[in-house]
Amino acid sequence: MPNNNILTIENLSKSFDGIQAVNNCSFNVSTGSITGLIGPNGAGKTTVFNLITGFLSQDSGNVSFQQKLIDKDPTHNIFKKGLVRTFQIPRELKKMTVLENLLVVPKNQIGEHIWSPLFSFKKIQLEEEININKAKNILDFIRLNHLTNEYAGNLSTGQKKLLELARTLMSDPSLVLLDEPVAGVNPTLVNDLMDNIRRSNKELGITFLIIEHNMNFIMNLCNPIIVLSNGTKIAEGTAEQIKSDQSVVNAYLGG
Ligand SMILES: Nc1ncnc2c1ncn2[C@@H]1O[C@H](COP(=O)(O)OP(=O)(O)OP(=O)(O)O)[C@@H](O)[C@H]1O
Ligand SMILES: [Mg+2]
Numbered sequence: 001m002p003n004n005n006i007l008t009i010e011n012l013s014k015s016f017d018g019i020q021a022v023n024n025c026s027f028n029v030s031t032g033s034i035t036g037l038i039g040p041n042g043a044g045k046t047t048v049f050n051l052i053t054g055f056l057s058q059d060s061g062n063v064s065f066q067q068k069l070i071d072k073d074p075t076h077n078i079f080k081k082g083l084v085r086t087f088q089i090p091r092e093l094k095k096m097t098v099l100e101n102l103l104v105v106p107k108n109q110i111g112e113h114i115w116s117p118l119f120s121f122k123k124i125q126l127e128e129e130i131n132i133n134k135a136k137n138i139l140d141f142i143r144l145n146h147l148t149n150e151y152a153g154n155l156s157t158g159q160k161k162l163l164e165l166a167r168t169l170m171s172d173p174s175l176v177l178l179d180e181p182v183a184g185v186n187p188t189l190v191n192d193l194m195d196n197i198r199r200s201n202k203e204l205g206i207t208f209l210i211i212e213h214n215m216n217f218i219m220n221l222c223n224p225i226i227v228l229s230n231g232t233k234i235a236e237g238t239a240e241q242i243k244s245d246q247s248v249v250n251a252y253l254g255g
Contacts, residue, residue, distance in 0.1 A: 005067075006031040006175050006207050007052070007083075012061030013231075014047055021047040023231035025061070029175070034201050034208045036222030038215075038242075040252055044231040045211045046088055049177050053085045054078050065175065076106075085177035086164040088211075094153030098144060098163055101152050102135035105170035135170065142166045142196050158182075158189025165196060169204070176200075178210045182217050190214070194221050219243070227251065 007029040014022040022044045029035045037045055050056040052063050054075040063071040065083050073081075093101050139145045144162055147155065152163060161181050168176045181197075182190045194217060200206045212218050218225060219239035227235040227242060229251035235242060242248055 003028075003067075004030050004032075006065065007209065008062075008064040008067075009048070009052070010062040010064075012048070012051060012063065013059045014044075014051055014056060015059060020231055022051065022058070025228065025232045027226050027233050027236065029207060029209050031207055032201070032205070033224070034197065034210065034222050036218040036225035037209055037211045037228065038213070038218055038225060039228035040254075043228040043251075045228055046179055047231075048228070049085055049179055049211065052078075052177065053083065079106075079171065082172065082174035083177070084168045084171055084173045084175075086161075086168060086179055086181065088179040088183070092152040092155070092160050092163055094151065096152055097149050098139065098152055098155070098166075099132070099135055099148045101163060102138060102167055102170050103131055105167050138166050138169045141169070141199070143192070156186075156189070158185035158193070161185055161193060162189070162196065165193070165200070169200065169206075173206055175207045175209065178208060178212075180212055181210065182212060182214050190217060197221060229254075 005028040009025060009027050012022050012025045013020070025044070025048065037048070039045055047056065051058050051071070054073055058071060062069055065078070065081060070078050070081070070083070093104065096104070136145070136148070139148055142162055142165060144159070144166060147159065152160070155163060165181070181193055185193065197208055198221070201208060210218070210222060223238055224236050225239060225242045226233055227248050234247050234251060235245045237245070
């Protein structure tokens with residue numbers, strides 16, 4: 001039956017040496033939403049991201065993206081389908097400039113397919129120019145253009161998080177998973193990130209699933225918000241509903 005879900009998680013489980021990190025977890029992300037994923041430390045949020053993106057394989061359960069199972073796909077195939085993620089700790093390439101960090105994002109580059117019938121020096125040059133233009137447009141969009149030629153290693157934590165977001169945009173994603181995009185980020189850049197996520201959602205049509213401990217950020221930005229505790233979903237709703245949900249309050253107090 002057709003539905004409006006870009007991502008479907010069904011009865012997903014994963015354990016590590018006896019620790020049940022994800023426990024029969026099910027939830028959906030609807031197309032076009034900015035969905036929040038919260039829960040106490042160790043609730044299993046990052047593990048769920050690792051299972052969705054093929055960095056880990058599940059013990060049981062299913063993950064579907066755009067109504068198709070992806071849980072047997074290797075990471076690079078999932079990426080090519082338009083599902084990309086960032087990491088809890090930024091993974092910028094410190095000795096490359098901001099622009100270069102965008103240019104190394106892989107996306108069906110003709111230059112890399114040496115056996116392609118399109119292979120020719122001119123075509124590679126053209127591809128490179130198109131990529132540079134695209135990267136510059138994205139840096140304009142995210143308002144990082146003043147840092148185009150700065151080494152990524154010199155950026156502040158918040159600027160690195162903006163760079164991570166910009167890198168995801170290079171691959172024309174449909175769904176972006178952000179793992180703690182504002183952890184350690186100063187309040188001005190928190191607002192900047194929020195605005196950029198909203199604009200990417202509205203203007204570029206990108207769906208977001210966002211893990212974050214900053215409750216103001218999540219409550220302002222996300223609808224719905226899904227709450228995990230002990231590896232499973234315990235609640236889902238608007239910010240107001242989540243705030244007044246007793247099981248959510250208990251999970252945080254217990255944690
Ligand atoms: N690779 C691993 N090997 C062993 N245990 C792991 C591994 N990854 C996660 N865990 C354990 O699984 C549980 C869930 O961890 P996970 O990182 O998914 O939580 P989280 O909700 O992202 O927490 P946080 O908010 O602190 O980032 C924890 O008990 C964690 O110690
Ligand atoms: Mg985590």
